[in-house]
Amino acid sequence: MPTPNAQWAGSDFQEPPRTTGGVALCGACRAAGACRLGVDKERLGADGVAWFELACPRSQEGGPNVAHGGWTASVMDECLGHLPLLNRVLSVTAELTVSFVKPVPVERPVQVRAWVERREGSRWYIAGEMTLLPGGAVLARASGVWVTRDPGHFARHEAWLAEQ
Numbered sequence: 001m002p003t004p005n006a007q008w009a010g011s012d013f014q015e016p017p018r019t020t021g022g023v024a025l026c027g028a029c030r031a032a033g034a035c036r037l038g039v040d041k042e043r044l045g046a047d048g049v050a051w052f053e054l055a056c057p058r059s060q061e062g063g064p065n066v067a068h069g070g071w072t073a074s075v076m077d078e079c080l081g082h083l084p085l086l087n088r089v090l091s092v093t094a095e096l097t098v099s100f101v102k103p104v105p106v107e108r109p110v111q112v113r114a115w116v117e118r119r120e121g122s123r124w125y126i127a128g129e130m131t132l133l134p135g136g137a138v139l140a141r142a143s144g145v146w147v148t149r150d151p152g153h154f155a156r157h158e159a160w161l162a163e164q
C-alpha cells in the first residue's frame with residue numbers, strides 16, 4: 001500500500017500548517033512549503049467571509065495566457081473548502097458546481113471570496129466567486145456542499161480501501 005506523505009505525521013486537521021500569508025497547506029503542498037495552486041494569502045473576516053489572494057501560476061496555463069479550467073475548479077474547491085477549516089471544522093467536498101464566467105489570466109492577481117449560504121446539520125452550503133484585481137470583474141462563481149467529518153474519516157477510508 002502506498003504510504004501517505006510524511007508531512008501528515010502528527011497532523012491536527014483543525015490546525016494545519018500555514019504559510020506566512022496564512023494559507024493552510026494540504027498534503028503535497030506541505031512538502032512543497034507553498035500552495036502549488038498559487039494561493040498567497042488567506043484570512044477570515046469578522047463578517048465570516050473568507051478572502052484569498054492568488055495568481056494562476058504559468059505551470060497551470062491552458063489556452064494562451066489563460067488558466068486551465070481544472071485550475072479554476074481546484075482553486076474554488078480549495079478556497080471554499082477552507083471556510084469550515086477557518087472555523088476549526090474538518091470537512092470534505094460532497095458537491096461542487098463551477099461557472100467559468102471569463103478566462104482567468106495567468107500571473108495576474110485575483111481574489112476569491114467564500115461565504116456560508118446556510119448550514120443544515122453536518123452540511124455546509126458554501127458559495128464564492130473569483131474576481132480580477134484591481135477592477136473586480138467576476139471570472140468564476142462556485143457553490144457546493146461540504147460535509148463535516150471526524151478525524152477518523154481518512155483511517156476509515158484506508159480500512160475500506162483494504163477490502164476492495
Ligand SMILES: CCCCCCCCCC(=O)SCCNC(=O)CCNC(=O)[C@H](O)C(C)(C)COP(=O)(O)OP(=O)(O)OC[C@H]1O[C@@H](n2cnc3c(N)ncnc32)[C@H](O)[C@@H]1OP(=O)(O)O
Binds near residue numbers: 013147
Ligand atoms: C488544507 C488543509 C488540509 C486539511 C485536511 C484535508 C481536507 C481534505 C478535504 C478533501 O480532501 S475533499 C476531497 C474530495 N472529496 C472527497 O473525497 C469526499 C468523498 N466522499 C465522501 O467521503 C462521502 O461521500 C461523504 C463524506 C461526502 C458522504 O459520505 P456518507 O454519505 O457516507 O456520509 P453520511 O452518510 O454520514 O452523510 C453525511 C451527511 O451528508 C449528506 N451528504 C452526503 N453526500 C452528499 C451530497 N453529495 N450532497 C449533499 N449532502 C450529502 C448525507 O445525506 C448526510 O446528511 P445527514 O447528516 O443530514 O444525514
